[in-house]
Amino acid sequence: MSDKPPRPRGRREAMAEERREAVLEAALAEFIASGFAATRIEDVARRADVAKGTIYLHFKDKEALFAAAVRAEMAPLAASLAALLEDDAAQPKATLEAVLEALLQRLTQTRTGDVIRLIMSETLRFPEVTRFYRDEIVLPMMGRISALLQRARAAGELRTPETADFPQLVIAPFLLVALTRGFDLEAVTGSADDLLRVHLANIFRGTPDPRTSSE
Amino acid sequence: MSDKPPRPRGRREAMAEERREAVLEAALAEFIASGFAATRIEDVARRADVAKGTIYLHFKDKEALFAAAVRAEMAPLAASLAALLEDDAAQPKATLEAVLEALLQRLTQTRTGDVIRLIMSETLRFPEVTRFYRDEIVLPMMGRISALLQRARAAGELRTPETADFPQLVIAPFLLVALTRGFDLEAVTGSADDLLRVHLANIFRGTPDPRTSSE
Amino acid sequence: MSDKPPRPRGRREAMAEERREAVLEAALAEFIASGFAATRIEDVARRADVAKGTIYLHFKDKEALFAAAVRAEMAPLAASLAALLEDDAAQPKATLEAVLEALLQRLTQTRTGDVIRLIMSETLRFPEVTRFYRDEIVLPMMGRISALLQRARAAGELRTPETADFPQLVIAPFLLVALTRGFDLEAVTGSADDLLRVHLANIFRGTPDPRTSSE
Amino acid sequence: MSDKPPRPRGRREAMAEERREAVLEAALAEFIASGFAATRIEDVARRADVAKGTIYLHFKDKEALFAAAVRAEMAPLAASLAALLEDDAAQPKATLEAVLEALLQRLTQTRTGDVIRLIMSETLRFPEVTRFYRDEIVLPMMGRISALLQRARAAGELRTPETADFPQLVIAPFLLVALTRGFDLEAVTGSADDLLRVHLANIFRGTPDPRTSSE
DNA sequence: AATGAATGAGGTTTCATTCAT
């Protein structure tokens, strides 16, 4: 999203590249909407305003298209995670809050949440994509959070020190948010923002109560 | 299929019922293994040791078979939830612990976790199944936990009182356990049992630290 | 042609077998008429009065259909060759005449000639079929003729004794007959029957002149 | 494609002609290797180091390309046949031997044999090419050989006078050599050279025995 | 009630050909 390959030289190639991206865009939308099997190449072509054959100029087959579409959407997330991994200086609690807030935003306001759900849906057919997601996104993310938690534990900031051994516990609610799209759960509970605050309060000592600081 | 006993009355119906169940059993296994689209009726038939046509004697079409298979597996869970909903007398914290422990066992030791994952995978194609799952399982579960949490809050047992408004927070880690089957996450973290204990310690006041009982 | 598998039991299977044969029959006709690539499965289906899918009940794919069709047609020839290989008693010249006459009849009056041409046409795409043809038909045939020629040489019946080392020389004109179907060569030369007689006269000593018995 | 000289006039046409020939060359190689249907225009283009579209500047369509490629290869043969047709003076037997020897060389040492096989393979799809081959090559060749045989008959040189009516008999072994490329027949018989000598000995009176002149 | 052969709609993929650059 930030760094595209430096614009291919020549009009022809530029247009081809644009089309390739239009196809990826259309493919992702269709896959999200219908899943892998129910998405027809023709649907993707129509949405990208391109002929069926054109898709095969850029992608070997439907599976390759799927993998490419998912990757294209997830790569920025992987990149921004990598960026976060660099500034280890900040204080753990504040950093973790920032990270989780950013993640929540991504999940609720972009297609990232849908893509995560898509990946988990098609895990069986695409072990390779799943592996990419696990290795490039999940494990780094968990590693990052693990490190932060350990520093928080050292600083005595964790309510339960052993939380540092289970980074999943910290991420779990966000996964759930991504996966229950369309479940209308918010109708019966509070907002996603409040959920984040309560969650942090459970994990970190001295986090002020979400709404009332004194009780 | 091979040995037909001289069909006394009553036997016929019993056998038909047996076959129906064999088909459901086989269907569930195949759907879990391959997903809806990639499962072929013929595979189900072979696994159930039944002819293809027989399946259509019991189920209108592939979608009906899917719905029935999922329902059959989830019904006991719904029932046991209903049972839990009755004995409201017990003390909230202990009850919640018992419920979550039971849930964790179901998720890790039976096919229930796989089925939940299957449902979430096929949500797009089966809004009806998803609705069943949401209405019969998820919402009652969340309601039950909500009630427990509210009593816990009244008893001052919650670390963060607002947790009572977000029952998802309590369930989230379990969903995650179900959905990340095959992700090998346990390889990089602690065990599911410890995860449960740490999770409870974060939520409930006075829960002894998972390993060290003195604080 | 002579020994079919002993009629499958049951009406259903019998009809299925009939259809399988109808498909083979239709396939061979279409392949002969259009070659492998230009023959459409749908054409075969229509000619066999069968649905497209039915063909795939019996044959894995188009290539398997081709191989089966060719084999079915050539198997009888292979069998009759095997039969000829048994009665080694007869005198070489007369036997060879009989063999070649039979071969010529097959080539001109049945589809065998067309099939041989078909095989040679599709040699590139079907090394396996070609191998079958080579191993089951060509080499045995050549071996048989070789043996006959050697006995003829021993009896001093060959005009050129070394002919015994080149059984191809004896067969070549027949191959040519098969392969030049549609070339209208007979329009500019004599008949196939006379060709055979002249050919034999060239090879065997003492064969009477084709037309004039006195020299 | 890579180095364009500053295009002086006359050069353009020369280069165009060069490309045309490169395309023909590449096309023939691909057609021989894969047959008509399985050869892709893109393969030809790549082999000729030319863009796909360029081919269509020179040839109307794939069929025209095929016809042109075959013609280009066979034209020299037709021409040399025409040359042979002129010097009718020579003595028949020696001439025929020379002709056949030349033909055998062409068939075994150039691509001519492959092209003949290609033509016969695609006879069904290309009656026009086949007609060209028949009219420009086969019939003249047979006419020439016929004439020679008749003079040989008049000179009493034929073992069987009627051979003169069947020029195919004389050519047949050579066709067979061309068509059985890849059959490994030589592995089980003698060499092509010896085959020629034996063949001639069968046809011509007084041809010395292939290896031993006295017996 | 059970079977499994038959059907044919539907989807993926290929590739000859075109045409804007």
Place this chain on the structure above:
DNA sequence: AATGAATGAAACCTCATTCAT
């Protein structure tokens, strides 16, 4: 003249569903 991205018709093959036995 040359390019090669784009097109879309055409063909293979799959598989849910039906129905005669």
